[in-house]
Amino acid sequence: MLLLGIDVGTSSIKVSVVESASGHTLASASYPETESEIISLKHGWAEQSPQMWWANVKKAISICNAQHKYHAEDIAAIGIAYQMHGLVVVDKDGECLRNSIIWCDSRAVETGEHAFNQLGEQYALQHLLNSPGNFTASKLAWVKAHEPEIYSRIAKVMLPGDFIALQLTGEVTTSISALSEGVFWDFKENQISEALMKFFDFDKALIPEIKPVFSVHGELKKSIAEQLGLKAGVPVAYKAGDQPNNALSLNVTNPGEVAATAGTSGVIYGVTDQLLSDKASRVNTFAHVNHSAGQPRLGVLLCINGTGSMNRWAKDSLGATMNYTAINEAAQTISPGSEGLRVLPFGNGAERMLNNKIVGAHLQGIDLNVHRNPHIFRAVQEGIAFAFRYGLDILKENGMNPTVIRAGKSNLFLSDVFTQTFVNITGVPVELYDNDGSYGAAVGAGIGAGLFQSAAEAFAHKKPLKLVEPGTANLENEYLDWKSLLEKQL
Structure with a gap:
């Protein structure tokens, strides 16, 4: 069928x-x-x-x-x-x-x-x-x-x-x-x-x-x-x-399992069986697809509005003749840290994890004699990864401590620069899968129609394409510099 x-x-x-x-x-x-x-x-x-x-x-x-x-x-x-x-x-x-x-x-x-x-x-x-x-x-x-x-x-x-x-x-x-x-x-x-x-x-x-x-x-x-x-x-x-x-x-349906996406917005989504809430409402808790009163399954969601939207802005504004593959390749030619260029990627409305403030997007530290488009492409992707780290630290305050994060190999996770920076700065390995939202919706329909008895059965054949583990590049100082810039804006 x-x-x-x-x-x-x-x-x-x-x-x-x-x-x-x-x-x-x-x-x-x-x-x-x-x-x-x-x-x-x-x-x-x-x-x-x-x-x-x-x-x-x-x-x-x-x-x-x-x-x-x-x-x-x-x-x-x-x-x-x-x-x-x-x-x-x-x-x-x-x-x-x-x-x-x-x-x-x-x-x-x-x-x-x-x-x-x-x-x-x-x-x-x-x-x-x-x-x-x-x-x-x-x-x-x-x-x-x-x-x-x-x-x-x-x-x-x-x-x-x-x-x-x-x-x-x-x-x-x-x-x-x-x-x-x-x-x-x-x-x-x-x-x-x-x-x-x-x-x-x-x-x-x-x-x-x-x-x-x-x-x-x-x-x-x-x-x-x-x-x-x-x-x-x-x-x-x-x-x-x-x-x-x-x-x-x-196949993230059980307590402790965590997924991430980096499309128009960026999300880290972890499943828990506890009725968790963040006192500052920086992260949100919703009923997961398999939630019931007798067996709670809640999704704790950290959302960053300005992820893929920031990457799209950089492409449209600076690389209008380039596709995303070319943007990613250009970013790879620049060393980690983007030679001091920092990007705050918060230009897509009020950010929940920033207490619903509209911070706006910022490029900081531009050196007109050094920085060119590839630097900006890399700094944008690093800035987005730093925003994920900032959000993951909030999730940790709320009891979510993932040992691995699963993500579809799509959108920003197609970029080696973004993916490796994400893993290095969070310290959490990422399993990449060949999947997307329409695939999940199709298989969800199979569960709803009774063709599968559970998500575990429906996704039993799915294996990760790749496991990305933390590398040698240490960007902690760059992250702290980025975080200081953000705190000044806040």
Whole structure:
């Protein structure tokens, strides 16, 4: 049987078709080829069109089908991964009422901080495991306060993956994992937070039907099946945010296991069975894909907004005629430490690990007689790796002490400079795997459809491509110099 995985990313949509028996990817496709637009009407705002996502999903599936490497009618289940924390609101007819306020949008920070203070630190951290911050619930409250006419017409609130599932099936569902990433879920009471809903004066009818992550969230509509060349009735059997999904795709499901990604944003995501919360809300805790009240599985998430976005800026601004492979090769020609050049990569909105401050991106120590583009390319990747070290130190304060980190060999982990710097400065080996979000979504669909009994069974065939261990280059002094620059900005 074949499984279709859809990954609704910020930059593009990627789809993969996976053979369930072997775990082999038969075909994959991304769309668009250039990065999708982020609409920023004001400083710190970030929106995308859900209709754009849906159009790009259809296009990506069409491109995948056109490779003629499988029979589309053999696809037995569909899974969806998606950019986390986005707000999508629809009316009673399922029509979008506004653009999605996406994960890196900062407009609701003050709204969330006010809610945190009013609900009380003890309640927020013990029950929600997070400050409402600029997460989905706070974004909805912002719409309620600033766009009351739109708010009055909202029938359902959903996350980006829920919207794609709605287009495929006509059904609107959610999960505990999704509600927790929106900071709607009360872990102590194992229900939607009564206190938060009352504080924001939200009607519970706005929340879709709650289903397990691994379950049937609806079946493919006949009209859509005809458009996509698929069979009607195929179940959408899995939906998860991109970071829990990435962890699943790396078989990170048990306490103590840790995954990392370095795409548009950078994330370290560790699994625990404890209801952990950071007093300063610099890291966040959400229900993992296999969480249940009887067997807690929580994902502790450290997010850095400005990782791949910083690398993209360097490429577009200084290496417009170069691809990322050429950028990485140029960075390798420069010695570790970038001859004193330092980069703070925080130019993509408010950074949670920096207490929701908008620090901005900075290049420090430029010597006009020494530094050229390759120095900047390397300094950018080193600065991103230093940001991961800063974040890992926060995770260690919260009881996460990984002995190995698993990551997909993609995005920044395609760069030897970044990967080796990451390993050297954190002191933690990295296992690199051949996987991505759409692969994880496909296999998640297989679990949800009952083709696999567990994640361990689904990913039993997956072996690391490479183990990267700490090398001889010691960048501790360079990191401390970088950290001092950051602290001055803070």
